[in-house]
Amino acid sequence: MEDYKKALGWRLRWDVIRGALPVLDLVGCAALLVVFWRYFAQAAALPAPLNKIDIGAGGFPTLLALAALLATAAVAVSAIVRIVDPVPVTWVSIRRPLYVLGTVGLLILQSLYFERLGTLPSVLIFAFLTMLACGERRPLHVIGVPLVLAGFIYVVFNLALDVNLP
Amino acid sequence: MLESLAVGFSAFGDPMVWFALVFGALAGYLIGAIPGLGPSLGVALLIPFTYGMDPVVSIVGLVALYAAAEYGGAITAILINSPGTAAAVATSWDGYPLTQQGRTGEALTVSILSSGAGIFISTLFLIITAVPLSEFALRFGPGEYFALALVGLSLVAGLSEGSPLKGTVAMGIGLALATIGLDVQTGVPRFTMGNPEFFEGLPLVPVLLGLYALSEVLFMIEDGPSEKVKSSPIGGLLALPVKAILGLKSAIVRSSVLGYAIGVIPGAGASIASFVSYAVSKRLSKTPEEFGKGALEGVASSEAANNSAVAGALAPLLALGIPGSPTTAIMIGALMVQGIQPGPLLFTKSPEIPYTVFASLWVGVPVMVLIGLAGARIWAKVANIPRPAIAAIVAGICYVGAYASHTTMFPVHIMTAFGVLGYILRKLEIPLAPIILALVLGEMMETNFRRALISNKGEWDIFYTSPMTVILILIAVLAFVLPGLSQLRARRAKAKTL
Numbered sequence: 001m002e003d004y005k006k007a008l009g010w011r012l013r014w015d016v017i018r019g020a021l022p023v024l025d026l027v028g029c030a031a032l033l034v035v036f037w038r039y040f041a042q043a044a045a046l047p048a049p050l051n052k053i054d055i056g057a058g059g060f061p062t063l064l065a066l067a068a069l070l071a072t073a074a075v076a077v078s079a080i081v082r083i084v085d086p087v088p089v090t091w092v093s094i095r096r097p098l099y100v101l102g103t104v105g106l107l108i109l110q111s112l113y114f115e116r117l118g119t120l121p122s123v124l125i126f127a128f129l130t131m132l133a134c135g136e137r138r139p140l141h142v143i144g145v146p147l148v149l150a151g152f153i154y155v156v157f158n159l160a161l162d163v164n165l166p
Numbered sequence: 167m168l169e170s171l172a173v174g175f176s177a178f179g180d181p182m183v184w185f186a187l188v189f190g191a192l193a194g195y196l197i198g199a200i201p202g203l204g205p206s207l208g209v210a211l212l213i214p215f216t217y218g219m220d221p222v223v224s225i226v227g228l229v230a231l232y233a234a235a236e237y238g239g240a241i242t243a244i245l246i247n248s249p250g251t252a253a254a255v256a257t258s259w260d261g262y263p264l265t266q267q268g269r270t271g272e273a274l275t276v277s278i279l280s281s282g283a284g285i286f287i288s289t290l291f292l293i294i295t296a297v298p299l300s301e302f303a304l305r306f307g308p309g310e311y312f313a314l315a316l317v318g319l320s321l322v323a324g325l326s327e328g329s330p331l332k333g334t335v336a337m338g339i340g341l342a343l344a345t346i347g348l349d350v351q352t353g354v355p356r357f358t359m360g361n362p363e364f365f366e367g368l369p370l371v372p373v374l375l376g377l378y379a380l381s382e383v384l385f386m387i388e389d390g391p392s393e394k395v396k397s398s399p400i401g402g403l404l405a406l407p408v409k410a411i412l413g414l415k416s417a418i419v420r421s422s423v424l425g426y427a428i429g430v431i432p433g434a435g436a437s438i439a440s441f442v443s444y445a446v447s448k449r450l451s452k453t454p455e456e457f458g459k460g461a462l463e464g465v466a467s468s469e470a471a472n473n474s475a476v477a478g479a480l481a482p483l484l485a486l487g488i489p490g491s492p493t494t495a496i497m498i499g500a501l502m503v504q505g506i507q508p509g510p511l512l513f514t515k516s517p518e519i520p521y522t523v524f525a526s527l528w529v530g531v532p533v534m535v536l537i538g539l540a541g542a543r544i545w546a547k548v549a550n551i552p553r554p555a556i557a558a559i560v561a562g563i564c565y566v567g568a569y570a571s572h573t574t575m576f577p578v579h580i581m582t583a584f585g586v587l588g589y590i591l592r593k594l595e596i597p598l599a600p601i602i603l604a605l606v607l608g609e610m611m612e613t614n615f616r617r618a619l620i621s622n623k624g625e626w627d628i629f630y631t632s633p634m635t636v637i638l639i640l641i642a643v644l645a646f647v648l649p650g651l652s653q654l655r656a657r658r659a660k661a662k663t664l
Binding site: 067099130 | 329351391561575586619661
């Protein structure tokens with residue numbers, strides 16, 4: 001029983017981050033409980049119905065929040081049961097975590113600068129960087145794919161569908 | 167009905183409809199043949215291309231993509247033992263051994279013809295059942311409609327991969343997201359954080375693109391550059407004797423019917439359909455020992471069933487407005503973009519839509535078979551498209567598609583946020599399908615819940631006095647409880663063996 005307990009928690013290596021699923025479930029449940037609790041508080045604060053036979057704007061969300069809080073608590077309990085259970089826990093791994101984190105940053109940057117840069121420059125730059133993050137190093141591929149993609153988007157969205165892109 | 171069906175077929179007088187059919191089928195084969203990309207992602211990515219298109223043209227393209235993607239998964243399953251979709255796993259059990267025996271052409275021919283036959287037969291069932299189902303649903307009151315939406319959601323949450331509890335939480339997340347925006351009945355802003363851009367609710371297409379497509383990009387980054395896969399040469403396409411194909415007819419018909427029936431159940435989907443049909447065919451086969459070692463019957467059963475499930479999943483979507491699979495939930499999003507609300511009234515208000523879907527499934531069969539057979543060698547090479555290129559293309563289309571949906575930056579921000587959220591949720595094994603379904607059905611569910619109460623003067627007994635509502639709510643409860651109990655039993659049995 002001690003061995004599996006030692007296996008719980010985190011393992012950090014440069015190329016992979018691993019965490020026990022029940023532990024991650026507990027972290028996720030804590031976050032969800034906060035979110036659903038705030039949702040419940042806001043739903044309860046919504047104006048009461050003018051018509052007494054209606055449940056008002058907040059009625060359905062309040063019921064929903066209560067059900068979601070219960071379900072989240074049940075997931076948390078099941079995670080605790082799995083931690084103390086003799087059945088080995090499932091592990092969740094994130095491979096190439098630095099690249100994943102970098103790409104998340106890239107996606108956020110793209111969403112911030114998409115309009116300012118313009119569609120085609122934005123697609124060219126970020127497609128190039130995404131390919132690099134995914135491990136592509138062949139110069140022809142890294143340059144060719146973004147160019148073809150930008151051309152495809154221009155032809156389809158600008159010319160064929162007449163979408164007004166920045 | 168025949169007149170309406172003629173209207174559906176008459177849509178094919180428009181060359182654009184043919185273009186959409188062929189383009190959708192080509193895109194579907196491409197997406198299906200790439201391991202990791204499935205019909206849900208394909209349909210989500212195709213939506214941006216349908217902005218401004220005629221609804222009939224866009225729905226034909228989407229349906230063609232859905233059906234072809236389900237088949238495309240079989241190609242890599244047979245050639246390199248790497249199913250392009252989850253529904254093609256059972257195909258690989260016999261398809262790959264056939265390739266190892268040098269019978270690749272036979273396996274591909276059988277799988278393509280079985281898929282075509284599956285779609286053809288199941289479409290017949292779709293026409294026979296969808297129309298009466300929609301007529302029956304017209305008698306539903308708000309209480310029944312609320313219960314029906316609950317059944318759809320609970321089946322999807324309960325039958326989702328992993329824990330039914332997590333499916334329930336996912337359903338809660340989706341329903342909560344659906345309440346963002348102005349309250350439909352009172353106009354009160356809800357959960358908008360004071361931002362007027364949220365008043366119309368969350369934009370559906372960017373949410374779909376984020377959850378299904380952008381999150382997949384992060385998974386591709388994790389996997390890194392793919393290694394080139396060597397596939398066997400394809401010889402003897404269509405070289406299969408007619409007698410051998412005729413010998414598979416009972417397996418194909420049986421699997422098509424089973425596939426359709428399973429596809430109708432929300433949440434069950436093409437994977438379950440192919441596994442069940444494979445198991446049934448093995449049990450009824452005269453040579454069950456050949457299954458798993460290269461039985462053509464196994465390939466035919468799996469492929470006929472998973473393609474029939476496509477038509478099955480379309481039945482509740484068209485007749486009741488309840489999607490039967492994550493892909494059809496995404497398809498609802500595409501229809502909503504076009505201002506079309508699926509459900510029983512669709513058959514009276516816009517009959518050209520459902521009947522064109524029926525017609526396109528039939529017309530699409532020869533097109534799909536032709537593209538599948540003629541392009542088999544090309545589809546086999548699709549699995550070798552470098553993963554970094556796919557990641558860049560998917561991300562690029564996501565951003566342009568999200569922007570084009572409203573030509574503002576708000577949907578782009580939403581898509582990015584849901585891309586990252588989708589990645590985290592998938593890592594935590596929280597299924598995405600119930601979130602999408604709840605997001606799509608949330609407004610309808612709340613509106614009918616409140617209407618039911620108002621029509622019953624605020625009394626809650628409306629939910630337990632109508633027999634239909636009671637039956638539906640019972641099904642919903644069982645859909646949550648039964649999978650949970652069976653999982654608990656399995657875990658206990660596993661603990662006992664340790």
